Amino acid sequence: GENVEQHPSTLSVQEGDSAVIKCTYSDSASNYFPWYKQELGKGPQLIIDIRSNVGEKKDQRIAVTLNKTAKHFSLHITETQPEDSAVYFCAASRGKAAGNKLTFGGGTRVLVKP
Amino acid sequence: AAGVIQSPRHLIKEKRETATLKCYPIPRHDTVYWYQQGPGQDPQFLISFYEKMQSDKGSIPDRFSAQQFSDYHSELNMSSLELGDSALYFCASSQKFGQGLEKNTEAFFGQGTRLTVV
Numbered sequence: 001g002e003n004v005e006q007h008p009s010t011l012s013v014q015e016g017d018s019a020v021i022k023c024t025y026s027d028s029a030s031n032y033f034p035w036y037k038q039e040l041g042k043g044p045q046l047i048i049d050i051r052s053n054v055g056e057k058k059d060q061r062i063a064v065t066l067n068k069t070a071k072h073f074s075l076h077i078t079e080t081q082p083e084d085s086a087v088y089f090c091a092a093s094r095g096k097a098a099g100n101k102l103t104f105g106g107g108t109r110v111l112v113k114p
Numbered sequence: 115a116a117g118v119i120q121s122p123r124h125l126i127k128e129k130r131e132t133a134t135l136k137c138y139p140i141p142r143h144d145t146v147y148w149y150q151q152g153p154g155q156d157p158q159f160l161i162s163f164y165e166k167m168q169s170d171k172g173s174i175p176d177r178f179s180a181q182q183f184s185d186y187h188s189e190l191n192m193s194s195l196e197l198g199d200s201a202l203y204f205c206a207s208s209q210k211f212g213q214g215l216e217k218n219t220e221a222f223f224g225q226g227t228r229l230t231v232v
Contacts, residue, residue, distance in 0.1 A: 099170035
C-alpha cells in the first residue's frame, strides 16, 4: 500500500518568514495530493491540493509543488502569521476511481512566533 | 456553506460497551469516509462508502461495522470497546466531479467524535 512520509515533524518560524513542509510517497499510482490544516480539537481542513497533471499550484500565501518522477511534493507558506500555527498533514490518494482513500503523512506541527 | 456533521461530539463508554457514531455528509455528496486519529497521530483510514455500497476498507477492526443509508448519512458501530479504541473519529465526504483520466475529488472532514473508553 501507499506510504507517505512527512518532514519536519515540528517547525518553528518567525512571523513573516516562510515555512516549507516536504512529503514523499511510495505508490506511483497516486495522483491526488491534498494538504490539510488541523487546529486543536478540530477536524482536518483542506487548504490546497494538487493533481498529478500539474507541477505547481498557488493560492495566495500557500503554494504546493509536485515532482512525480521523484515522488515528492511540498507545501510552501509565505509571510507566515500566528494564525498559521497548527498541525499540517500531507496526503496521497489514487483518486475516486480507486476509492479515493487518503494516506496521510505523520504531520508537521507549525508554530509561528509573533 | 453546509459542512459534514458528526454526532455526538464527545462520547464516554466503558470497556466492552458498544458505541454508534453518526455522520451527515455535505448535501449532494455521495461518498463517506471514516478515519481514526489517535493522540498525536495522523488519521488512519477505516472504511468508505459510495452510493450506499462499501467501496474500500482499511484498518478497521472486525468489532467495527459501518453502513451508509438511503439519505447518504453513515453510522459507525463499534462493539466490545477496548481502551485502545479511544481516539478521534472523523467522517469525511466527497462528491465525484471532474472529467478525464483523473477522477479525483476533494474530501471535507467533519469536526470529529472524541471517543473515550474507560
